[in-house]
Amino acid sequence: MHTVAVLAMPDTIAFDLSTPVEVFGRVRLPGDRPGYRVLVCATEPVVTAGPLRLAADHGLDALTRADTIVVPGRNDPSAPIPEAVLDALRDASAAGTRLVSICVGAFTLAATGLLDGRRATTHWAATDRFRTAFPAVVLDPDVLYVDIGQIVTSAGATAGVDMCLHLVHRDHGAAVAADAARLTVAPLHRNGGQAQFVRRNLPGGAATTLGQILDWIEENAHRDLTLDDMAGRAAMSIRTLNRRFHEQTGQTPVRWLNAVRVRRAQELLETTDHGIDRIAHQVGFASPTNFRSQFKRASGVTPRAYRSAFRHI
Missing domain, CATH: 3.40.50.880 (Class I glutamine amidotransferase (GATase) domain)
Structure with missing residues (x-):
């Protein structure tokens, strides 16, 4: 045995x-x-x-x-x-x-x-x-x-x-x-x-000199933000912003932005009955297709599967 x-x-x-x-x-x-x-x-x-x-x-x-x-x-x-x-x-x-x-x-x-x-x-x-x-x-x-x-x-x-x-x-x-x-x-x-199950890029989770721009991204993630927008807000060149993000968060600014949006989407999937397409636009993704792709990449499951697993927790 x-x-x-x-x-x-x-x-x-x-x-x-x-x-x-x-x-x-x-x-x-x-x-x-x-x-x-x-x-x-x-x-x-x-x-x-x-x-x-x-x-x-x-x-x-x-x-x-x-x-x-x-x-x-x-x-x-x-x-x-x-x-x-x-x-x-x-x-x-x-x-x-x-x-x-x-x-x-x-x-x-x-x-x-x-x-x-x-x-x-x-x-x-x-x-x-x-x-x-x-x-x-x-x-x-x-x-x-x-x-x-x-x-x-x-x-x-x-x-x-x-x-x-x-x-x-x-x-x-x-x-x-x-x-x-x-x-x-x-x-x-x-x-x-x-x-x-991972909560990514939680507010206050990164003790970096990028605090102000991270807070701004948190507040404006639902908008159609570009890398130019983020660099302009941080008063840096795109090259400098990319370097600072990589040094202090291990991510690119766009990846950080997408993670904030995915976290917001997770909250909406858990707490509302809003449709997947509506949530995609609420959190700032340009299209439902892009939302599904980014969500699956970050969480390992589709938005629908995530809601099925966590809606009543």
């Missing part, structure tokens, strides 16, 4: 810890046989998990018996990691064990060096910290999970469910995975990635 070991370190995120326990623990094969044996392996006799205190039945030594090791996130992903944990993960990788992270558990995997030069993901809100800490990792912040074979990383919270169901499909096939999805009351595969 496939053994899944869930690693419990101090200050583990309780949701991340419980996700693999529940998803893998409920998988049933033909004849009602369990699909997995799930162990919780703690670094200490009692570890914290948010407001919970967890006494696990297994220590780090049990990781050697695992076919898959799941590393949940911790509330402070930058907290020191016991060297014994890093050594155990490296040894498991060398032995061919599958390593999996949920949310900011990717920080723990990255600290082993096993993600260097490889594609991975983590919670979108932690991407800047992750890139700073682990510049050698090829980070993809827009997807729900990344499967590169022996190592699988997932984005935050419920993306861990998506990833676990993906692994059930990989291990036992579509029929077993579909049953697991029904038990979890979750889709077997969600459209889009975590980009649809």
